[in-house]
Amino acid sequence: MSTSESASERAYAALRTGILDGTHRPGTMLGEAGLAAELGLSRTPVRAALARLQDEGWITVYPKRGALVRGLDGKDVQDLADARLILESTAVQRTTPERRAALAARLGTEVDRQESVLADGDLPGFIELTVAFHRSFVEAAGNQVLLELNDRLADRQRFLLFSYGGQLMERCADIIAEHRALVARLAADDIQGFSDILRSHVGDTYGFDLRHLRV
Structure with missing residues (x-):
């Protein structure tokens, strides 16, 4: 990787993290020169990073004005909730009973780790663990x-999850209980029960009623 590519990657990683964790909130206008100074980089890698983030839909670049940080509106959130429910339920349905049992055995320990980091008030740590937890359901299908x-x-x-940080911490006991319930349904090879709990869990987390969606 060349020096310029390395600088662009550093700029991209820093700006992406700042958007995801709420440091750069939706509606904020980011200036190229200010970001370059903040990151200790020239404007060229920052410009490349902003172009990449615009391609991914996180910002809108306005020439000579800056980059406006975008959020997710209600429809975006509902679409994401629907997509996650479909992906995770479908993947679990398509794997074997043996793989579901093995996954349940592994994820029980993962929920213990989630509970520990929540008890420490480590929101970023919990978010990474819960993203990995839900990814495991999709990974199990081998697709x-x-x-x-x-x-x-x-x-x-x-x-x-970062934007719901306060609410997430308030319902942490419920989230852990729901994660344990998902693992229990996997262990029992109860696919329909797993989907029903997942529908309620994702809907409650994102604030949408997903009972209309059947998977």
Whole structure:
């Protein structure tokens, strides 16, 4: 990787993290010169990073004015909730009973880790663990296309979980209980029960009633 590519990657990683964790909130106008000074880089890698973030839909660049940080509107959030429910439920349905049992055994320990970081008030740590937890359901199917689709949505998931930070901490006991219930349904090889709990869990987390969606 060349020096310019390395600088662009550093700029992209820093700006992406700032958008996802709420440091750069929706509606904020980011200036190229100010970002360059803040990151200790020239304007060229910052410009490249902003172009990449615009391609991904996180910002809108206005020439000579700056880059406006975009959020997710209600329809975006509902679409994400629907997509996650479809991906995770479908993947679990398509794997074998043996793989579901093995996954349940592994994820029980993962929920213990989630509970520990929540007890410490570590919101970023919990968000990374919960993104990985839900990814495991998709990964279990062994379908690379489904996994690719899931990974393309992961940053939106992170963005929403950070934006719901206070609410997330308030309902942490419920989230842990719901995660344990999902693992229990996997262990029992109860696919319909898993889908029903997942529908309620995702809907409650994102604030939408998903009972209309059947998977």
